[in-house]
Amino acid sequence: MLRLRLLTWDVKDTLLRLRRPVAESYAAAARAHGVRARPEALGRAFREAYGAQSRRYPNYGSGRGLSSRQWWVEVVKQTFRLAGVHEDGILTLMAEELYCDFCSARNWEVLPGAGETLSRCRRRGFRMGVVSNFDKRLENILSQCNLRHHFEFVLTSEAAGFAKPDARIFEAALRLGGVPPEQAAHVGDDYTRDYRAARAAGMHGFLLRAAGQGEEPAVPPEHVLPTLSHLLALIEKG
Incomplete structure (x- = not known):
């Protein structure tokens, strides 16, 4: 022993x-704000945005002057931009909401x-x-x-x-x-x-x-x- x-x-x-893929959660958040974005496009965009942010600011920007909240908000916004959503006000709102949503058992x-x-x-x-x-x-x-x-x-x-x-x-x-x-x-x-x-x-x-x-x-x-x-x-x- x-x-x-x-x-x-x-x-x-x-x-x-996760209860469902990230892309499905992002697509649902977009629908709630009247924005159309396909889960397949969001999935590809998320992988690209997450990878680029991780390389540029490893470990949630630890030691680089970023909070993890700022780090994730930028990942979410960039995911939607790459999927064709560009309205800044909506992007910020969705990013903040998703950051909070992923903190819960939902x-x-x-x-x-x-x-x-x-x-x-x-x-x-x-x-x-x-x-x-x-x-x-x-x-x-x-x-x-x-x-x-x-x-x-x-x-x-x-x-x-x-x-x-x-x-x-x-x-x-x-x-x-x-x-x-x-x-x-x-x-x-x-x-x-x-x-x-x-x-x-x-x-x-x-x-x-x-x-x-x-x-x-x-x-x-x-x-x-x-x-x-x-x-x-x-x-x-x-």
């Missing part, structure tokens, strides 16, 4: 997922087995925290989805100033948890940002990977979670 005291968790697509749902797995881990006495490439809205989203109470701390990349796979965000989490890396494990769905990055920081790692997803290199089967409910059995076997 692994001698673990701390479990850290990724959030998006590990514990929570847009997020708990993945199957997540709540039960977190409860079981707490009952086993594990200390728990979140390590997520997310902005400051995450605390509120977790509260609205009734998951916040499971965690001693929620460490976002915006708050830390570093984004996964940078080892410094995991080192900050270990300081918050008060344990050495060999007594901690990170659970997430991304091979590079979650599994490999946590292991590079000296932690254990578990990779959530549903059946049929692509095989990643160098992940022993005892580190792969077909579902979250497999976690405790793997820890006890390890």
Whole structure:
């Protein structure tokens, strides 16, 4: 059995997922303001706008004089511009509304087995925290989805100033948890940002990977979670 005291968790697509694609939410916001924009065009535009903003101002503009709210408002406005919507007043209104909408449980749902797995881990006495490439809205989203109470701390990349796979965000989490890396494990769905990055920081790692997803290199089967409910059995076997 692994001698673990701390479990850290990724959030998006590990514990929570969007209820519907971003493009559908954006199209619905546009319709509410009498603006026509096709979800397919918005989807392509969002990927382009998000990618460009991430390259220009990594980690929500942390350290570059931007707030994450300003960062996201610009992504939303640029998404609509690329999809052919150019009325500035409407763009600002929709961007502010969407920023707030994505802070609520209206847009997020708990993945199957997540709540039960977190409860079981707490009952086993594990200390728990979140390590997520997310902005400051995450605390509120977790509260609205009734998951916040499971965690001693929620460490976002915006708050830390570093984004996964940078080892410094995991080192900050270990300081918050008060344990050495060999007594901690990170659970997430991304091979590079979650599994490999946590292991590079000296932690254990578990990779959530549903059946049929692509095989990643160098992940022993005892580190792969077909579902979250497999976690405790793997820890006890390890």
